[in-house]
Amino acid sequence: MQRNSIGSRFFTKAFAVTAALTAALIASSALAGETLDKIKARGLIKVGVGTTPGYFTPDSSGRWQGFFVDFGRALAVTVFNDAEKVEFTNSSPQQRLPALQSGEFDILLSGVTQTVTRAFKLGFHFGPVVFYDGQGLLVRKDLGVAKGEELDGATIGVQSGTTGELNIADFFRKTGKAFTPVTIEETGEFLKALDSGRVDALTQDATDLAAKRTQLSKPDDYVLLPERLSKEPLAPAIRAGDDQWLEIVNWTVYATIQAEEFGITQKNVDSFLTSEDPGIKRFLGVDPSLGEAIGLDPKFAYNIVKAVGNYGEIFDRNVGKGTPLNFDRGYNQPWTAGGLLYSPPFR
Amino acid sequence: MPSRLSTWLGPLPFGQIFLFAGVLAIFALFGSNTVDSMQRTGLSPGFGFLFHQANFEIGETVLPYSAGDTYARALAAGLANTIKVAIVGCVLATVLGVALGIARLSGNLLLATFVHTYVELLRNTPLLLQLFLWSAIIHALPPPRGAYVFLESVYLSNRGVHVPSVSLQGLSWAIWLPAILLTAYASLSLARRLLTGSTFYIPKAAMTVLGSLVVCYLALTSFGLAATIDLPAKGGFNIKGGLSLTPEFFALLIGLVVNASASISDIVRSGIQSVKSGQWEAARALGLKPAQIMRLVVLPQALRVITPLMISSFLDLTKNSSLAVAIGYPDIVSVANTTANTTGQALEAICIIAAVYLTLSLSVSALMNLYNRRIVLRGEARR
Numbered sequence: 001m002q003r004n005s006i007g008s009r010f011f012t013k014a015f016a017v018t019a020a021l022t023a024a025l026i027a028s029s030a031l032a033g034e035t036l037d038k039i040k041a042r043g044l045i046k047v048g049v050g051t052t053p054g055y056f057t058p059d060s061s062g063r064w065q066g067f068f069v070d071f072g073r074a075l076a077v078t079v080f081n082d083a084e085k086v087e088f089t090n091s092s093p094q095q096r097l098p099a100l101q102s103g104e105f106d107i108l109l110s111g112v113t114q115t116v117t118r119a120f121k122l123g124f125h126f127g128p129v130v131f132y133d134g135q136g137l138l139v140r141k142d143l144g145v146a147k148g149e150e151l152d153g154a155t156i157g158v159q160s161g162t163t164g165e166l167n168i169a170d171f172f173r174k175t176g177k178a179f180t181p182v183t184i185e186e187t188g189e190f191l192k193a194l195d196s197g198r199v200d201a202l203t204q205d206a207t208d209l210a211a212k213r214t215q216l217s218k219p220d221d222y223v224l225l226p227e228r229l230s231k232e233p234l235a236p237a238i239r240a241g242d243d244q245w246l247e248i249v250n251w252t253v254y255a256t257i258q259a260e261e262f263g264i265t266q267k268n269v270d271s272f273l274t275s276e277d278p279g280i281k282r283f284l285g286v287d288p289s290l291g292e293a294i295g296l297d298p299k300f301a302y303n304i305v306k307a308v309g310n311y312g313e314i315f316d317r318n319v320g321k322g323t324p325l326n327f328d329r330g331y332n333q334p335w336t337a338g339g340l341l342y343s344p345p346f347r
Numbered sequence: 348m349p350s351r352l353s354t355w356l357g358p359l360p361f362g363q364i365f366l367f368a369g370v371l372a373i374f375a376l377f378g379s380n381t382v383d384s385m386q387r388t389g390l391s392p393g394f395g396f397l398f399h400q401a402n403f404e405i406g407e408t409v410l411p412y413s414a415g416d417t418y419a420r421a422l423a424a425g426l427a428n429t430i431k432v433a434i435v436g437c438v439l440a441t442v443l444g445v446a447l448g449i450a451r452l453s454g455n456l457l458l459a460t461f462v463h464t465y466v467e468l469l470r471n472t473p474l475l476l477q478l479f480l481w482s483a484i485i486h487a488l489p490p491p492r493g494a495y496v497f498l499e500s501v502y503l504s505n506r507g508v509h510v511p512s513v514s515l516q517g518l519s520w521a522i523w524l525p526a527i528l529l530t531a532y533a534s535l536s537l538a539r540r541l542l543t544g545s546t547f548y549i550p551k552a553a554m555t556v557l558g559s560l561v562v563c564y565l566a567l568t569s570f571g572l573a574a575t576i577d578l579p580a581k582g583g584f585n586i587k588g589g590l591s592l593t594p595e596f597f598a599l600l601i602g603l604v605v606n607a608s609a610s611i612s613d614i615v616r617s618g619i620q621s622v623k624s625g626q627w628e629a630a631r632a633l634g635l636k637p638a639q640i641m642r643l644v645v646l647p648q649a650l651r652v653i654t655p656l657m658i659s660s661f662l663d664l665t666k667n668s669s670l671a672v673a674i675g676y677p678d679i680v681s682v683a684n685t686t687a688n689t690t691g692q693a694l695e696a697i698c699i700i701a702a703v704y705l706t707l708s709l710s711v712s713a714l715m716n717l718y719n720r721r722i723v724l725r726g727e728a729r730r
């Protein structure tokens with residue numbers, strides 16, 4: 001009796017992906033304003049995340065920390081002027097898009113790659129890219145492999161539901177080499193596959209692999225190849241059709257980028273309140289005309305910087321130099337410093 | 348005719364028609380709503396996507412498949428994987444289950460207690476947990492370089508089980524396959540006719556079949572057939588050659604077999620106990636030995652009780668194979684999920700999964716019912 005009910009319970013769970021997507025389709029797609037209304041009524045933003053140190057991980061007291069988590073808090077500041085009115089929930093790459101579609105989340109800040117399929121076929125909108133990444137290969141050192149091509153005949157772990165599952169197939173078709181995938185949904189099992197020697201390599205977003213390498217039992221036995229197999233622009237994802245929510249997400253991210261460009265930081269932001277620069281006055285809401293026009297708290301950008309800091313501070317605090325991950329800014333610095341971060345004007 | 352109609356409609360015909368129409372209307376509403384919102388997100392409902400290119404790879408397939416083939420082919424490969432684990436699983440679970448069921452009734456207290464504990468343990472822990480355990484055990488095996496080797500030919504490592512395989516060349520399979528099957532069938536029925544009632548029925552039958560197969564093979568070699576044995580060997584990243592069972596398949600198979608054997612052993616036990624003790628006594632009075640009593644008297648009668656219950660065990664095993672997703676075996680559910688995720692055709696994917704399991708269940712039931720009818724009839728005729 002019991003055995004049966006557990007069996008059938010998982011049976012149902014196995015279909016959760018397709019079932020949730022179906023449910024989402026039966027309900028109609030999002031209408032403008034709907035998401036914000038729901039968030040306000042609930043008093044909380046629901047955010048779907050992964051479990052990668054530096055990106056999104058609960059600390060010893062259970063409070064979520066990380067690069068993507070900070071953008072979730074920034075969003076809570078925009079909506080509620082309270083960085084705590086946000087709830088983070090882990091969801092696997094396979095489950096999270098359907099879960100967003102069916103209304104379980106208001107937004108995904110889980111390192112989702114913006115793609116045309118996800119926009120048109122799966123019905124999602126994307127905010128500004130918050131992290132420019134590329135797909136990498138984490139390989140056992142003793143294989144002596146320096147390039148992806150040399151993995152001919154290797155067994156490679158891929159995580160189901162990710163762009164990586166598709167990119168790796170493309171990569172080997174392009175190079176005319178063969179590989180055997182082991183497709184795993186659950187993140188823990190995915191890492192164990194490499195740790196136990198079941199697979200020769202893992203493929204995922206490169207920075208995700210760099211961060212997860214630290215969780216392996218012998219991190220030094222593995223090397224992240226320098227090669228990138230794809231472009232992985234990681235952006236906030238929301239249900240298509242809610243323009244208002246999209247704009248809130250857009251300008252929240254832009255506020256952190258623009259603040260860095262202005263040189264405004266969490267520490268010095270108050271000193272800018274007296275700035276004579278009309279652009280900075282508008283940005284910080286000292287001149288309230290802008291906020292009134294867009295229906296947000298005129299000081300939302302000020303509040304964000306005050307509560308979580310600018311883009312550079314968010315990066316440095318969680319994944320940058322001096323953190324265990326020690327990532328270079330790479331493309332992820334303002335265009336004025338040669339990177340790809342570029343906020344449209346606040347005017 | 349009117350009486351037929353009234354059985355269909357029950358005592359409250361109008362209420363019934365009304366309710367039925369209501370249910371239909373709700374489904375129609377859901378349907379049109381779904382089509383509507385699919386079209387709004389730019390999806391066209393329907394199965395046209397099945398003929399588009401699927402750009403993902405599947406780890407292991409019985410049907411040839413590679414990235415760039417159609418979704419239809421990918422799903423077929425997933426289905427074949429499901430069928431493979433279900434068929435092998437049902438056969439092995441039956442063998443193990445019957446052995447355990449008989450062991451429990453053997454009168455040997457230690458054995459009986461052991462089997463009892465085994466059954467209770469398996470029936471009262473979630474199958475998913477059992478699968479994770481098997482998967483962890485297999486992952487803990489040494490890597491290919493340090494693989495356990497048996498008889499220089501069977502390799503056990505965390506890359507799976509590698510055994511020698513035989514390939515036949517020189518003659519088209521269209522010739523040797525029917526020849527071998529026919530020989531096996533003919534010798535089996537011959538052995539059966541000659542040996543019924545004899546004490547050494549099974550070994551003698553096996554010898555007859557084996558002997559004829561050897562003769563058949565020798566005959567075929569004179570027409571150019573040659574068998575080569577492919578031994579697995581260590582090479583490159585992995586163990587190469589031979590026939591390989593992946594750790595995922597192996598873990599799923601063991602998990603399903605061990606789990607199903609518990610319920611099958613219970614079924615066998617109760618089936619045997621359902622045969623009245625008079626039958627045992629009568630057989631003993633005729634001077635039959637215990638093994639003969641079991642084979643010739645008890646099992647044929649017990650089968651009538653056992654078979655219908657086995658059907659549901661087989662169906663359980665087949666449905667439980669959808670747990671494959673969790674440990675990385677690419678079954679139909681896993682492929683359908685990826686398909687839904689890359690095409691957005693979730694509704695279609697779920698329809699396909701439903702149709703597949705329905706068809707599998709109905710065919711397993713149909714086959715077993717056919718068998719059931721045969722043994723029931725034979726029992727009746729003898730009486």
Ligand SMILES: N[C@@H](CCC(=O)N[C@@H](CS)C(=O)NCC(=O)O)C(=O)O
Pocket residue numbers: 049050051052055091092093110111112113114159161162163164187204205208232234
């Ligand atoms: N960018 C890829 C992969 C997304 C992805 O898997 N992201 C990582 C974090 S960057 C993740 O969520 N891993 C699973 C986990 O952390 O639990 C996609 O959008 O398909």
